[in-house]
Amino acid sequence: MLHIDLADHYQRGTSPIHRLDPRVKIVGTLLFILAATLLPPGSWAALAVLFLGSLGVAWQSRLGVTYALKRSFVVLPFALAAVTLPFTVPGATLAQVGAFVISVEGTVRFLSVLVKSWVSVQVALLLAVTTAFPDLLWALRELRVPRPLVSIISFMYRYMFVLADEALRLQRARAARSAQGQDPRRTGGSVLWRGRVAGGLVGNLTLRAFERSERIYNAMLARGFRGELKTLTPPTLTQFDRYALAGWVTFLAMASLIGFVFAR
Amino acid sequence: MHHTIEVQALQFAYPDGHTALRGVDLSIAPGEKVALVGPNGAGKSTLMLHLNGLLQAGAGAVSVCGLSIRAETLGQVRAAVGLVFQDPDDQLFSPTVFEDVAFGPLHMGLAEAEVRARVERALAAVGMGAYAQRVSHHLSVGEKKRIAIATVLSMSPEILVLDEPSAGLDPRARRGLIRLLSELPQTMLVSTHDLRLVAEVFPRTVIMDQGRVVADGPTARLLGDPALLDAHGLEPV
Numbered sequence: 001m002l003h004i005d006l007a008d009h010y011q012r013g014t015s016p017i018h019r020l021d022p023r024v025k026i027v028g029t030l031l032f033i034l035a036a037t038l039l040p041p042g043s044w045a046a047l048a049v050l051f052l053g054s055l056g057v058a059w060q061s062r063l064g065v066t067y068a069l070k071r072s073f074v075v076l077p078f079a080l081a082a083v084t085l086p087f088t089v090p091g092a093t094l095a096q097v098g099a100f101v102i103s104v105e106g107t108v109r110f111l112s113v114l115v116k117s118w119v120s121v122q123v124a125l126l127l128a129v130t131t132a133f134p135d136l137l138w139a140l141r142e143l144r145v146p147r148p149l150v151s152i153i154s155f156m157y158r159y160m161f162v163l164a165d166e167a168l169r170l171q172r173a174r175a176a177r178s179a180q181g182q183d184p185r186r187t188g189g190s191v192l193w194r195g196r197v198a199g200g201l202v203g204n205l206t207l208r209a210f211e212r213s214e215r216i217y218n219a220m221l222a223r224g225f226r227g228e229l230k231t232l233t234p235p236t237l238t239q240f241d242r243y244a245l246a247g248w249v250t251f252l253a254m255a256s257l258i259g260f261v262f263a264r
Numbered sequence: 265m266h267h268t269i270e271v272q273a274l275q276f277a278y279p280d281g282h283t284a285l286r287g288v289d290l291s292i293a294p295g296e297k298v299a300l301v302g303p304n305g306a307g308k309s310t311l312m313l314h315l316n317g318l319l320q321a322g323a324g325a326v327s328v329c330g331l332s333i334r335a336e337t338l339g340q341v342r343a344a345v346g347l348v349f350q351d352p353d354d355q356l357f358s359p360t361v362f363e364d365v366a367f368g369p370l371h372m373g374l375a376e377a378e379v380r381a382r383v384e385r386a387l388a389a390v391g392m393g394a395y396a397q398r399v400s401h402h403l404s405v406g407e408k409k410r411i412a413i414a415t416v417l418s419m420s421p422e423i424l425v426l427d428e429p430s431a432g433l434d435p436r437a438r439r440g441l442i443r444l445l446s447e448l449p450q451t452m453l454v455s456t457h458d459l460r461l462v463a464e465v466f467p468r469t470v471i472m473d474q475g476r477v478v479a480d481g482p483t484a485r486l487l488g489d490p491a492l493l494d495a496h497g498l499e500p501v
Contacts, residue, residue, distance in 0.1 A: 134359035134399070154359055161401045162353050215354040222316050222347040223419065224339065224371035232366065232376055 009128045017061035017130045021241040022139035023234075028248045029127045033120045035252040039259040041105075041112040046259030047119065053251055054122040061130050068122040068129070075121045076114070085110040133157055138234055151229060159212070166208055170201050267291045267327075268423050268451045269315060274324035276310060284310040286475035287324065292453060294422070297445075299462040299483065300455040302472035303497035308455040309350075311472070312425050315453070316347040329422055343372055346416025346450070350427040352408035356400040361392070361411055364400065368419035386418035387411070390444060406437025410444065423451040430458045459501045463487055471496055 012018075017025075032050070039046050059065045086094075091105030131139075137157070141150045174197065189197075269292040276285040284307045292298055300308050313319040314326050317333045329344045331337045349355045358364040365386050369379040387393045390410040400408065409429060416424065429445070430438050438461070445452065445465050456462060462469055462483055469486045471479040473496045479486055486492065490500045 132399075134363070137359055155357065158357055158359060158400065159353075212354065215349060215351065216357050218313070218318050219349050219354050219357065220367075221318060222342060222349075223368040223415065224342050225367075226339075226371065230370040231363075232370065232379065 009125075010132050011063060011129050013062060013130065015060060015062040015130070016240075016244075017057060017126070019240075020130075020244055021235075021237055022131050022135040023142055024237065024241045024245045025127050025131055026136070026139050026143060028245060029123050031249065031252055032123045035256050036116045036120050039112070039116065039256065040263040041109040043112070043259035043263060045262050046255050047112075047115050049255040049258055050252075051115075051119050051122075053255065054119055054126070057123065057126050061126060063126075063129060068125040071125055072118055072122045075117055079114045079117050082110050082113040085113070138231065141231065142234055147229065155216075159209075162212075163205065163209055167201075167205055170204060174201065268294045268296070268329060269453065270325075270327045271311070271314070272325045274311070274314060274321055274326060276307075276314065276319060276322045284475055285314075285322075288472070288475070288477055290470060290477060290480070292423070292451060295449075295451055296468060297452040297466045298454070299466035299469045300453055300472060301457070301459065301462060301469060301498060302478075306472040306496075307475040308472055309427055312347060312427055312453070312455060315423075315425055316345050317341050318347075339372075343419055344422045346419055346421030346424045348412050348416055348424070348426045348429065350431060352405065352412040353400075355412040355415060356408060359399065360396070361387070361398050361400060361403075362396040364411065365396075365414050365418045368415060372419060382418045382420070386414040389417055389448070390414045391440075404437070405432050406434065406440065409433065409437070409441065413444070417448075421450065423453065424448065426452070426454045428456055429454060430456060430461050459487060459498065463501055471498070473497070 032053070036047070036050055054068065055065050058068050061067070086102045086106035086109075087100050089103050089106030089109055091103035093101055094104045094107055095102045128136075137150055137154050140153075141147060269290065271288055271290040274285050274288040275283075277283040288307070288311060290311075300311070302308055310319065314321060314333075315328060317338045321333075326333050328341050331341055331344070333341050356364045358367060362383060365383045366379050369382045374382070383396065384393070387396060390413050392407065392410050392414060395403070395407065395411065400411070403411070413424070413426070413429070426445075430441055433441060438458075442461055442464055445454070445461075452466075454466065466483055469479075469481065469483040470477055471486060471492070478496060479492055487501060493500050
């Protein structure tokens, strides 16, 4: 591999979801996650409605109804952080494993966390897949995310690839000189020596990054930068954006209502 | 009439004590296209950083378009001198090509409609009109170099100062760059190791070595003097 391409998840398209204003998509995604998170444990009907909602968005994005579904399982290991719940929440006994008691309430809570994070990730994935990264950046800026933070993300996005390429070149230079000597047992040197080489690589990369940052700053100064980043004003929300947001908020409100009404 | 660039007895030493410039004199008239050649470490890049006020003269004087470079004139100087760095990854720091080309005009405080018009014109001038929404990382070196030039063209500079524009280009991209440099109407000072490029595009050549200008004259005469070229580590074409 000559060139690192930390795959952009963005998929080009012209679907209604792609054309939505990125601000609407970010707010919609956050509201969805909020609605899912705030549901009482065991609101299966409401979670099913939210799940259908995410499928609907996937369908509208023309990437295929199951596009996000298939890719959302990556988060399940993270939900394991809640795996202690069945053992620690007091309640009716579901089963007993040795000295540990698995409670019904705890199990319901654990499964709720699992399903909530799973549907939330589906919607977040759809946001990332249907919105180009630069669009996400200006939308964040417009949504009053602190500018230094947005700038940091922006530079990170631009130079992550460049730095990764440099790291790759350093590693390749090391690999090219890591030949086998006469005595195979002595090839590769001691662990300490290898550690020193690896440390050197990291240090080298840090220095390069530092020097590059100075050159970039010079390039910014040369084009009139005076300490404040200026940007063009973005387009205003269209009628379509407003209706989409209003519809989505209504849908989320309904799902939440179902959740709280049918809460046990 | 003022010279576009006027450098007198310029000296400069880096903070680590390394002396980069030992008395450089150079003047460039409006419309001239001048090549700056010389071995690595001759002080070419250091000189270029002075023309934009990124480095402050240790001794001597630099003036650009009749403005001496001081804190108060920095804004005007930077609008007048379009400095393009050697590595386009340093020059293109924004997420998209459009934002990079708009950076200069925006920071000059121009109205938005004017900024958009300038971006369009600058990209068209380097033949990259269709690239506005592209992400810089995914471009080839040749494309990045052209867009790097557009990032300063959008500021409508009086003079373009380019650091090794043909470095790392394949023959076809290099050919395209030569055509572009010949077509652009701006005054130019271009540092390069590419003497065939010099012979094709630049009527006047300045040779620097060890922090001094050692020769300055018509390109044909300088490149036709093998003894001079050899003395300063250059190869005859």
